[in-house]
Amino acid sequence: MNRLPRWIDLIIIPAISLLLAMLFSGLAIWSIGEDPFNAFKIMIDGSLRSTYGWGYTLYYATNFIFTGLAVSIAFHARLFNIGGEGQAVLGGLGVALICLYIPWPHWTLALVGASICGALFGAAWAAIPAFLQAKRGSHIVITTIMFNFIAAALLNFLLIGLLKPAKVMEPATAKFPEATNLPNLHEVLGLFGIPFSKATPANISLFVAIAACIVIWVLIWHTRLGYAIRSFGQSESAAKYAGISSTKIIMITMLISGALAGMMAINNVMGEAERLVLNAAEGAGFIGIAVALMGRSHPFGVFLAALLFGFLYQGGAELAFSTSIPREMVVVIQSLVILFTGALDGMVRAPIERLYLAMQKQKTVAE
Amino acid sequence: MxxxxxxxxxxxxxxxxxxxxxxxxxxxxxxxxxxxxxxxxxxxxxxxxxxxxxxxxxxxxxxxxxxxxxxxxxxxxxxxxxxxxxxxxxxxxxxxxxxxxxxxxxxxxxxxxxxxxxxxxxxxxxxxxxxxxxxxxxxxxxxxxxxxxxxxxxxxxxxxxxxxxxxxxxxxxxxxxxxxxxxxxxxxxxxxxxxxxxxxxxxxxxxxxxxxxxxxxxxxxxxxxxxxxxxxxxxxxxxGRKVLMKVDKAAAQPGDSVLQVIGLNVTDENGVHRLKDVSLEVRAGEILGLAGVSGNGQSELLEVLGGYRKATGTVTLSGEKIPLTGSGANGQSRRNMGISHVPEDRQREGLIMEFAAWENIPFGYHNAPEFQRNRLLMNNKAVRTETAGSMERFDVRPPDPRLRASGFSGGNQQKIVVAREIERNPDLLLVGQPTRGVDIGAIEFIHQQIIALRDQGKAILLVSVELDEIMALSDRIAVMFDGRIMGERLPHETDVKALGLLMAGIAKEAA
CATH class of the missing domain: 3.40.50.300 (P-loop containing nucleotide triphosphate hydrolases)
Known part of the structure; x- marks a missing residue:
């Protein structure tokens, strides 16, 4: 047939894109007079060569799984949710409120409550742009971007006022009660006798994120709703013919998307900071877009891409910490990865497709 | 030379x-x-x-x-x-x-x-x-x-x-x-x-x-x-093989009235009056052919009957009123009432081109009980089995349920759509341009399937811009021009020239 086999599509092409990104990153590092090989070694050492490094890599990856899934499910309905950042921030607010104001007896119950509440807050924040798109045709890209700013402003307002404990200088909530503190990976893996660094923020939310991947996979490919979402995303005119309501699909998809972004807060707010600070999402909402692009909107791809970006985040932090390579260079590397895996996908894909077809042709001629 | x-x-x-x-x-x-x-x-x-x-x-x-x-x-x-x-x-x-x-x-x-x-x-x-x-x-x-x-x-x-x-x-x-x-x-x-x-x-x-x-x-x-x-x-x-140029069909045995359209009017988003007081009737066991140059309101009529265009007027199916506006007017409720629809444009409406053949078989019927495994999950395996059967019965080539719709030829894509809609055993089948961009071999086959459905006593509304097709399949022919029904003729009492005049909006009874 006239198309690429899946293993080329899912493995070879991203791998080549990544190599290209590494090559150009190396050139950039070399051009400021640093040693690119050393730089990559530091990044790998700092993020993958110790359980301490893994702890941070996995912590970041957990954030990116949630936001990557959020963007992915919206992509399946051909909706571009750029508002993951704002939805994650609002999710943080939801998690903070439920942790602070409900006396949880045990972290397990608190985790369930916080997951639901974070999801609800994130979904609610996505619901307004979704409604405007479905009923008024306001473009969701524009409205979700705007809602990121509104979310940031709202959090500013709350954190310097209502939610800030008295006599504290910092715009942050009080520490959450001890009963809501989630076990970190050291404790979780310790149950299985696996040694893991104590000093990392990676926590049990990682497993919630992995479960979310599975749930979303089932949702997209094995339920009526997922079928309707994908149909709508592939062809709005065909969905109309089939009696699939665009309003319903846009609303439901965006609610799920917002909920996933909001659930990220159980990792960064509840699991790591254990209080709500300003700008808690730290751009994870935007990284989610790159993760979804690179992961081809497939939950498993999202998982792998999230790991990669977790590595880039942690490795980049190490790089800035232990060399004179400026922090900005880390951003350059991350951007190059996004550029090559996301935006320039076609540049790699087209020649590989031609090559593959030429090889197939030779084979058929030879036969 | x-x-x-x-x-x-x-x-x-x-x-x-x-x-x-x-x-x-x-x-x-x-x-x-x-x-x-x-x-x-x-x-x-x-x-x-x-x-x-x-x-x-x-x-x-x-x-x-x-x-x-x-x-x-x-x-x-x-x-x-x-x-x-x-x-x-x-x-x-x-x-x-x-x-x-x-x-x-x-x-x-x-x-x-x-x-x-x-x-x-x-x-x-x-x-x-x-x-x-x-x-x-x-x-x-x-x-x-x-x-x-x-x-x-x-x-x-x-x-x-x-x-x-x-x-x-x-x-x-x-x-x-x-x-x-x-x-x-x-x-x-x-x-x-x-x-x-x-x-x-x-x-x-x-x-x-x-x-x-x-x-x-x-x-x-x-x-x-x-x-x-x-x-x-x-x-x-x-x-590459002998082709029957004429469709063999017995005389129609029309039964009770199935579809009744009375005074249907449609005004589109730009305020253009697309359907003007359209009235027609299709009985069980007959094919009503709707002729006309494309863009004279046939598409809008199909969309109204298919449930995705708002209209005013009265439409009844076997005596039961069909909602034309509001939440009841959608493709799902139409399908539940027993109306199937082969849309005019298979690539834009009838199929999801990026979906595999098997994913296109439940399209529009994805809520039907036989496609579910339980309350939550769809039964993809059953759908695939069903698809393999449909593909065999409708001679879809290649008979590969996993091939994407875009990988089939036009004729085979159309067979997938026709298979899906006919196999639902509808009371009323709406068919738009069933053989547009379809090769002769497949045309023959699709025509036979439509006639077979008619002979089972189903009502069929056929819209086509191909006069030959209208003449070959229809038991009665209505001609549309500028959103109106210009007139109705019996196929054996008229000819291409007379229909051509009606299609051009010239409604002389002498014609």
Missing amino acids: DQHPAIELRSISKAFGMVQANKDISMRVMPGTIHGIIGENGAGKSTLMSILYGFYKADSGEIFINGNKTLIPDSQAAIAAGIGMVFQHFKLVENFTVLENIILGVEDGRFLRPSLKKAQAELTQLANEYDLHVEPNALIEDLGVGMLQRVEILKALYRKADILILDEPTGVLTPGEADQLFRILGRLRDEGKTIILITHKLREIMDITDTVSVMRRGEMTATVKTASTSPEALAELMV
């Missing part, structure tokens, strides 16, 4: 990826003749002409124009070689005048006025010479399709084309307009122009061409003098 052919192709081959679109094609077209090229969709006709017009580069082979070897790397070169092309979809600027469109791209100098003046004079001359009258200062958007086609022909002639290629020129014309076009083509031939006519309609080939080449699966299977062949022989060459 010492005269050079106007066009000679020698061993032209062209492949797209793994698909061999043209295989070693040689062809000679003598000057001053009309040469037909006929073949099923995907036989490679359009590819061959695109090579001749410089859109594609042939992988191998040579082109000779008037005996001289000519390289045609782009359409500029084709025009320079005297080749003009009239596309199926007109390439005209809507808000320009006829004259402005004609000089577009061949203006001389920086200022328009002298070019327009010169064009005006030349246009008058061309118009008289070939009987091609068009108002030069009319805006394109105000002209009908027949006129637009003339503008395209004039464009080519203005560029000094001696060889005209027309790609499926009658697809959008009424029979009357098509006759006019053929008169113009005859005139052009008499004046010494060479014309290549690409079509899939046998009748046109027989009516107007001098010679005809038949293409099948990228190869040219025959070139014959039109006078020495017959439609049956050509059809056999196209398909």
Whole structure:
């Protein structure tokens, strides 16, 4: 047939894109007079060569799984949710409120409550742009971007006022009660006798994120709703013919998307900071877009891409910490990865497709 | 023969990826003749002409124009070689005048006025010479399709084309307009122009061409003098096997009234009145054919009945009122009532092109209980099994449920849609353009399936712009023009000419 086999599509092409990104990153590092090989070694050492490094890599990856899934499910309905950042921030607010104001007896119950509440807050924040798109045709890209700013402003307002404990200088909530503190990976893996660094923020939310991947996979490919979402995303005119309501699909998809972004807060707010600070999402909402692009909107791809970006985040932090390579260079590397895996996908894909077809042709001629 | 052919192709081959679109094609077209090229969709006709017009580069082979070897790397070169092309979809600027469109791209100098003046004079001359009258200062958007086609022909002639290629020129014309076009083509031939006519309609080939080449699966299977062949022989060459030209069907046994439409009105988003007081009835066990040039309200009628366009009026199905507005008016509730719908455009509506065949089988019926495993999950395995069965029963090739819809030929895509809708065993089947862009073999099959459903006592509303199809299948024929039903005829009491007049909006009872 006239198309690429899946293993080329899912493995070879991203791998080549990544190599290209590494090559150009190396050139950039070399051009400021640093040693690119050393730089990559530091990044790998700092993020993958110790359980301490893994702890941070996995912590970041957990954030990116949630936001990557959020963007992915919206992509399946051909909706571009750029508002993951704002939805994650609002999710943080939801998690903070439920942790602070409900006396949880045990972290397990608190985790369930916080997951639901974070999801609800994130979904609610996505619901307004979704409604405007479905009923008024306001473009969701524009409205979700705007809602990121509104979310940031709202959090500013709350954190310097209502939610800030008295006599504290910092715009942050009080520490959450001890009963809501989630076990970190050291404790979780310790149950299985696996040694893991104590000093990392990676926590049990990682497993919630992995479960979310599975749930979303089932949702997209094995339920009526997922079928309707994908149909709508592939062809709005065909969905109309089939009696699939665009309003319903846009609303439901965006609610799920917002909920996933909001659930990220159980990792960064509840699991790591254990209080709500300003700008808690730290751009994870935007990284989610790159993760979804690179992961081809497939939950498993999202998982792998999230790991990669977790590595880039942690490795980049190490790089800035232990060399004179400026922090900005880390951003350059991350951007190059996004550029090559996301935006320039076609540049790699087209020649590989031609090559593959030429090889197939030779084979058929030879036969 | 010492005269050079106007066009000679020698061993032209062209492949797209793994698909061999043209295989070693040689062809000679003598000057001053009309040469037909006929073949099923995907036989490679359009590819061959695109090579001749410089859109594609042939992988191998040579082109000779008037005996001289000519390289045609782009359409500029084709025009320079005297080749003009009239596309199926007109390439005209809507808000320009006829004259402005004609000089577009061949203006001389920086200022328009002298070019327009010169064009005006030349246009008058061309118009008289070939009987091609068009108002030069009319805006394109105000002209009908027949006129637009003339503008395209004039464009080519203005560029000094001696060889005209027309790609499926009658697809959008009424029979009357098509006759006019053929008169113009005859005139052009008499004046010494060479014309290549690409079509899939046998009748046109027989009516107007001098010679005809038949293409099948990228190869040219025959070139014959039109006078020495017959439609049956050509059809056999196209398909590679004997084809029944006429659909066998017994007389209809109409039963109770199934669909009743009374006073249906539709006004679209732009305030245009699309359906005007449409009333019709379809009974069980009969096929009502709705004829008309496309764009006269047939699509809107199907959309209303299919549940995705709002309307006012009354529609009943077996006596039960169907909601035309509000939340009850959607495709899902229509399907639950027993209305199935083969939409006019399979690629835009009937199929999700990126989905595999098996994913397209529950499309529209994805809430049906037989496709569910339990309350949460769909039963993909059952769907795949079901699809394999449907594909076998409807002779879909290749019978591979995992192949994407976009990987099937037009005819097989349509069979998937028809299979899905007919196998729901509906009380009423809405069918729009069931065989548009479908090869002859599949047309035969689809027609048989529609008639078989009728014989099971189901009601069928057939919308088609192909009069032959309407005549062959319908038990009654209604003609639409400008959103109205112009009249109803019985197929054995009318003919193409009389229907053509109704389609053009001329409702003389004498017709």
